[in-house]
Amino acid sequence: MNSNRLRAIVVLAVMVLLTIGYITHLDFGTLSAVGWSTVSLICPLGALTTIVAAKLMIPRALITLVVVIILLVIFGRAFCAWVCPVPVVQKLRGLFSRKERGEIEASKPSGCTSCAKKRGAAWDSRHIILGGSVLSALIFGFPVFCLICPIGLTFASIFLIVNLFSAGDLTWTVVLAPLLLLGEVVFFRKWCAQICPLSAFMSLAAKKGRFFRPTIDDGKCLETTTNKPCGICGEVCPETIDPRHPNTSKSALNECTKCRVCVDNCPAQAIKLPIWAPKVTQSQSATPLTQEAQEAEGTEGAQGTEGARGAGSARGANKKS
Amino acid sequence: MKTSGGITRRSLVVGVGGTVALCALGTVRSVGASPLVRPPGGQDFERLIAGCIRCEKCVEVCPRHVVKPAHIEAGVIGMRTPTLNFNDDYCDWCREENDGTPLCVRVCPTEALALPPEAEVETTLLGLAELDASTCLAYRDTGCRFCYDACPYFAIELDEHNRPFVINNKCNGCGACEAVCVSLENGSISTGATERAIVVRALDENGNAVDGLSEGGATS
Structure with a gap:
């Protein structure tokens, strides 16, 4: 099977499974903390920023960080292609684009690639934002990035709509969360490559591993x-x-x-x-x-x-x- | 693309811009948030807000379906953090479901919901029930006493006319009274009521019940 199709199926399957788990109270959590019951794999950025914000050694967050780093060394950024819902949400961008859907955007010449240091090998904007996420958690005492994380907002939007129809839970959040999510992927076309601090964390950890490389x-x-x-x-x-x-x-x-x-x-x-x-x-x-x-x-x-x-x-x- | 110190200038601008944006977003903390009725272990606001990654595991696990994500109307900083909604049921710390250890506290991966070891269900105040005599059916001589019968802590008593009233220092805000109150369903006689006649109010940092009008939580 074509990998593009297979990946889309895997990503959608994860979303559907977690949504069914939420509706039927199976307790799988979301991608922010996925697992079952007390055993869950917390988002490494969430684990890191809550430890910093609470200034506490939270045992499950620490264990998660160790486990996630081991997984990242082995699988690298596979999460980005096979699990993360954001690329699927980004497909909605086609709805807002004036170009015909499927048309490849015209490219600009992108300067010299060999003299600048490679993305991933050198520091780039994502790493600064990763630092900014930790810094803002330290200053303000709560994980600030979690408020706008597009992965969290994807599940929040699904669950808000579920709650709206199943429990009549009416709130402006049901409008604002999807709008914020769409704003992030529509206005920041290169969110994954230039902004996502989670991708920065993953690429840092992936430096150590030589598994599954082309x-x-x-x-x-x-x-x-x-x-x-x-x-x-x-x-x-x-x-x-x-x-x-x-x-x-x-x-x-x-x-x-x-x-x-x-x-x-x-x-x-x-x-x-x-x-x-x-x-x-x-x-x-x-x-x-x-x-x-x-x-x-x-x-x-x-x-x-x-x-x-x-x-x-x-x-x-x-x-x- | 020009570089300075191994990083392209454009990357530097995007990265610093993102960091500034995050710090600007962090200032929603100073805007404040209205106190909400929180699940057990969520009474320390500082701790809750520092630890909550808004994964909604507590919402998902609650067997009584009373833990709900907070609305943005109660403050941006608290958006999607757990709050309690007693529309259908109340909180007894999962006495039947998990032998008295709240499941939301048990599953919280970052200990945003955390109970002190000596915490007891009777003395941990989630909120305080407030009865509105102008909408309460019993105050219209209907003889309704659902809340009185439901209260597990004998925090509601009946006066000489069989009308319920709340004994404040016995109430821990479990929501049993609010869950059974039928004033809204039978609200034709109390037009204009937007909430039930007995509602659990959130407590502010001084332990005083917060007026319903300022509350933007999931109580409806």
């Missing part, structure tokens, strides 16, 4: 077998990683969300996400391309990645159909 079989890859530029894997990656040329890639490999779009789109089926991905091989870092080919590939890649990031899944779907 690995190319040089025996199949068109660039190594025919010595001509291909670059499709780098173009389609929604996270602007170029698995073939990690040295010139805009993002480092710890940003990989294991979405499998590169695996799906590789014309030679050369990419795999093995459980243990050893260090980047010599052939992968030392590209066999000529200077001209690299330049051509560079501009093409920049255009492709800009579009792919904005409408990554749409693009993937287009290619399939």
Whole structure:
């Protein structure tokens, strides 16, 4: 099955399961604290900011932080592609866009990618906002980011509507929570890549792990077998990683969300996400391309990645159909 | 894209902008919030607000369906934090369901709801019941005494005309009286009433019951 479709099904299944759990009081919690009964995996950002805000060593929050960091080392940012509801909510953006739905937005040339440090390897805006979340919790004594967290607001919106119809619970929150959520994803198109402090936390922890990273079989890859530029894997990656040329890639490999779009789109089926991905091989870092080919590939890649990031899944779907 | 210290200038602007926005949002704390009737263990507002990540596990687990997310009308800072709504049932700390340990306290992952070890159901004040004689059916000589029969703590007594009144220092705000009050259902005789004749009021920091008009919680 196409990974885009599979991912959408998994994300929706999680939302439906948690909503059914809420309605029938099965006590699964939400993604803010998912689990069963007293055993739950708290959002690492929520756990961190409540410890800071309450200035207390909250045992379950501490245990959660340790467990989550271990999970992140193993699975990296897989949460972002396979569980987080925000990319699904972002699809609603099409309703507010003047462009035809499914059309790929025109890309701007995105400057030099190799001289600036890679996203994920260096600090970026997400990390500052992660620091800001902790700082604001410390100053004001409550987890401020939780008020506007789009993941929390997604479930809040669902539950508010459930409560409105099942219990007649009438409040302005039922209007304001979905509006705030939509505002966040409509006006901040690059929320996940530039703002989300949770994604910053995950990419930091993922630096330590080398599991499930895209690995190319040089025996199949068109660039190594025919010595001509291909670059499709780098173009389609929604996270602007170029698995073939990690040295010139805009993002480092710890940003990989294991979405499998590169695996799906590789014309030679050369990419795999093995459980243990050893260090980047010599052939992968030392590209066999000529200077001209690299330049051509560079501009093409920049255009492709800009579009792919904005409408990554749409693009993937287009290619399939 | 120009860089300064390994970070692009644009990233710096977005990041600092986001941090400033979060700090600006944090000032809703000083705007304040009206006191609400909170679940057991939520009486310390500082603790509740510091720990609550608005995961709504307490809402989900409550077997009596009385824990509800607070409305934005009661203050932005308290939005979606747990509050009690006694429309259908009341809170007895899950005596039957969990041997007297409230399930909401048990499941709260961040201990935003936390009871001191010596806390007892009788002495932990969730709120205070307030009876409005102008809408109470018993004060119209109907002989209604549902609240008197429902109160588990004998905090409601009947006067010489069989009209109920609340003994304030026995009431812990469990909501049993409010849950059974039929004044609104039979409210044709008390037009203009927007709430039941007996309602559990939230307590302010001094332990005084807060007037119903200033309360924007989930009581309706």
